[in-house]
Every structure is written in C-alpha cells, then in structure tokens.
Amino acid sequence: AQSVTQLDSQVPVFEEAPVELRCNYSSSVSVYLFWYVQYPNQGLQLLLKYLSGSTLVESINGFEAEFNKSQTSFHLRKPSVHISDTAEYFCAVSVDVSGGYNKLIFGAGTRLAVHP
C-alpha cells in the first residue's frame, strides 16, 4: 500500500526567507507526485506535479519540487516566501496503474506560516 509522510506539521518562517516543506512517500510501484495548496476556508489548488521526465518541477509562483526516487522524497522549496504564501500544503501520490485509476493519497499537511 502507498503512504505519504509530511515530516513537519507546522513551519514558521519570516518573509523573504527560504523554506523547504518535506514529503516522503512509500510505494512499491511507480507513482505520480503532487503538491496541493489550501488557503483558509478554500478547496485544494494544484501547485505542481511530477509525472515523468525532469525530476525538478516548478510552479508559476516560484515554488519548486524535486523527485528523488532513491530517497522516495518530493520536497517543496521556495527561495523567498511572501506573506501570501501562508497556507496549508499537502503532498500527494497517485499510483501508476494501467486502466487510468488515479486515486490520490494525501499526507497530513504542513501549515506554512509566513511572518513579517
């Protein structure tokens, strides 16, 4: 069975500082990897995804994540955070199963709090 572990439940950081949100997964088969962001009282927004190809993926708002197969990790990073990045971040995996089944398994989430 697949599982996702987000190693930090909360990450406080000052504005313009770098941040890393850690995500490890467990799976015996190929996976697709995702980061979703959830702002207060809202649904989930897709931040970035790894399906295949380059192991470094980037979002339009400056976040990046690197797929590391040997360490089964998909950590999310941003070199300089803004107050508006304050939100809950969820790492998720989807198993590559023939037939197109695409069920997401989520981690418990990491609360990123950016302080001025």
Next chain:
Amino acid sequence: DAGVTQSPTHLIKTRGQQVTLRCSPKSGHDTVSWYQQALGQGPQFIFQYYEEEERQRGNFPDRFSGHQFPNYSSELNVNALLLGDSALYLCASSLESRATIYFGEGSWLTVV
C-alpha cells in the same frame, strides 16, 4: 473554462438525517472522485465514478453512496449522519486516462 463546481457550500444537518452534495466536473473531464477532509487532516478518498459506475472505493461505510449522471456530474449521498461526518467534502475531476486531478472549493458539512 469553468473549473470543478460544488453545491451547497455550507450546510448544517442533524444526526440521523441524510444529505446530498452535488458536483459538476471541469469541462471535458469524465471522471469524478469524492474526498472527505476532517478538520486538521489531509483529504481521504471516498470513491470514484467513471462512465456512471463506481470504480474504486475507499474505507468508508455503505452509508456513503454516490451517483454519476450522463453529463458526468455527480452526487454524494450520506445517510444516517453521525457527528463524525462533519467535514469538508471535496469533489475532484480528471480525465480517465490522465493523472492530474483538479478539486472544487468543497462543501462544508456540519452535523449537530
């Protein structure tokens, strides 16, 4: 291009009642999934519908049921509501052959 839309956004029900939540998938998507997100937790997969049939199911009791219509929209029904059913219910849509999944804003259910 409309994204995933859900209704209602908020509702309050009494223990033992039944609730129906509705979802319209993103334009062009044919697969709908439902997730439950309890307060302070990550979303949990309830079930997935494709071609009007339930294709996968998570670890949820039979009180949770669903339906997909020919236009790909979907309903989630929960019978005999318990206090523990209070949560944000998220609808997600995708193309059957694609891995990327998009979520709606969710329906907040409070059971009192």
